[in-house]
Amino acid sequence: MPSKIDGTNGVLQAYDLQTPATGFSYTFAAGTQTLFMVPAATLATGTITMPASPADGMMITFSSSQQITALTLQGNTGQSISSAVTFLPAKTAAAYVYRLSNTTWYPTETVPGTGSQLVSGVSQASTSGTSIDFTGIPSWVKRVTVLFSGVSLSSTANILVQLGAGSVQNTGYVGSTINQTPTVTNSTAGFIISTGNAGASMNGALQVSTLGSNIWAATGAFGRADAAFATTAGSVTLSGTIDRVRITTTSTDTFDAGSINILYE
Numbered sequence: 464m465p466s467k468i469d470g471t472n473g474v475l476q477a478y479d480l481q482t483p484a485t486g487f488s489y490t491f492a493a494g495t496q497t498l499f500m501v502p503a504a505t506l507a508t509g510t511i512t513m514p515a516s517p518a519d520g521m522m523i524t525f526s527s528s529q530q531i532t533a534l535t536l537q538g539n540t541g542q543s544i545s546s547a548v549t550f551l552p553a554k555t556a557a558a559y560v561y562r563l564s565n566t567t568w569y570p571t572e573t574v575p576g577t578g579s580q581l582v583s584g585v586s587q588a589s590t591s592g593t594s595i596d597f598t599g600i601p602s603w604v605k606r607v608t609v610l611f612s613g614v615s616l617s618s619t620a621n622i623l624v625q626l627g628a629g630s631v632q633n634t635g636y637v638g639s640t641i642n643q644t645p646t647v648t649n650s651t652a653g654f655i656i657s658t659g660n661a662g663a664s665m666n667g668a669l670q671v672s673t674l675g676s677n678i679w680a681a682t683g684a685f686g687r688a689d690a691a692f693a694t695t696a697g698s699v700t701l702s703g704t705i706d707r708v709r710i711t712t713t714s715t716d717t718f719d720a721g722s723i724n725i726l727y728e
Contacts, residue, residue, distance in 0.1 A: 483509060490514070490539070491523060498525040505553075507599070510535040513542055519563035522571065526556035530582075532599045544568045550601040552582045586724040589614045594711035595718070596631075597725045602704050604727045606672040609708060611685065613721035614665045616658060620716035623653030624669050626679060628703030638681065638697015643690075650697075654681045655713070657693040664688050664720065669695060677701040 478497040481489060485507045489498065491514040498511070509531050513523060531551040538544050545567055548557045559568040584597050589611075600607065609624055616622070621640065625631050639649045642657040649655070658665060669683030683695040710723055 485509070488512070496521070496523055498523075500525070500527040500529075500531075502527065502529045502531075505530045505532065508533045508535075510537065513538050513544070513559075513561075513568060515539045517542075517561040517563075519561065521561045522558060523561075523568070524556055524558040525551075527551050527553065529553050532601065538566075538568060542566050542568065546570050549603060550582075581726055581728045584725040584727070586722050589710070589718040589721045589723050591717060591719070593715060593717055594709055595723055596707060596709050598707040600706050600708070600727055602706070604705060606670065606728050607705070607708060608726045609669045609671075609683075609710065610724045610726065611665050611667055611669075611721065612723075614718065614723060615662050615720040616712055616716040617719050618661045618714070618716045619658070620712040620714040621648060621650075621658055622656040622665065623650065623709075623711050623713055624656070624671075624681070625653040625709045625711065626671065626699060626701055626705055627707040627709065628677070628701045628705055631707060631709045632699065632701055636697055636699045638695065640693055640695045642693045650713070652713070653709075653711070654683070654695055654697050654699075656683065656685060656695050659687070659691050659693070662719075663691070665693075673705075677703060677705070679705065 476497055477495045479495050480499045483500055483502050487509045490512040493514055530553045534548055534551050536547040558571045560571050561568050587595050625633055633652045636651050636653055638654055639647050640655045640657040641647045642659050648657055664687055665685050667685035669681055671679045671681040673679050678700050680698045685693045708725055
């Protein structure tokens with residue numbers, strides 16, 4: 464129903480509550496201005512279409528309790544959208560106002576994917592296996608930070624952080640790591656982080672940022688409980704737009720402690 468004025472509570476806005484699944488398609492009905500989405504889990508894809516006959520100055524707002532990784536926001540027939548959102552983090556709202564004279568929707572606040580938006584991945588335990596993957600990184604991302612807390616390996620291998628576009632890239636890296644010994648180690652297979660010895664508890668962060676043209680530069684600093692440290696720097700050119708990060712090792716050593724997460728913006 465349209466918004467109305469209530470004598471006790473003021474303006475009451477027409478809203479809709481949905482529990483969509485991946486691949487959903489939703490079109491705003493006439494008079495509905497606010498959409499609340501409460502999916503059961505993160506959604507890979509979804510489409511939202513603006514109302515068919517909006518009035519000049521009409522505002523549309525939508526939000527989701529869970530992340531929508533690849534969101535398609537589109538105007539209805541004859542409409543266009545300025546800075547259409549392509550990604551919606553959990554517990555984040557986006558709002559647009561309609562300008563009738565040029566049939567265009569304009570954002571009224573910072574929109575994910577078009578402005579500054581820091582998004583957290585899902586933390587993963589680094590207690591087993593030889594690699595940990597974070598996938599589904601949106602195409603608009605310009606910087607990724609990989610966070611390490613108490614991460615250790617079963618033997619004396621070093622850690623590698625690899626980027627990917629469609630698949631993980633394990634060649635073409637230029638860079639090195641240095642520890643307190645000092646020992647310098649180079650790798651072309653990934654951004655290398657010196658662990659020093661088996662059971663070393665690595666704590667810190669590696670940040671990778673794009674220069675454009677799918678070129679990514681990395682820098683990182685890591686400390687250990689025994690006062691040892693390591694620093695890392697390097698660069699790589701990917702075959703396409705980044706969409707994943709892998710944390711692995713320089714041999715067959717397995718992860719045996721700690722946790723890893725990513726932030727991206």
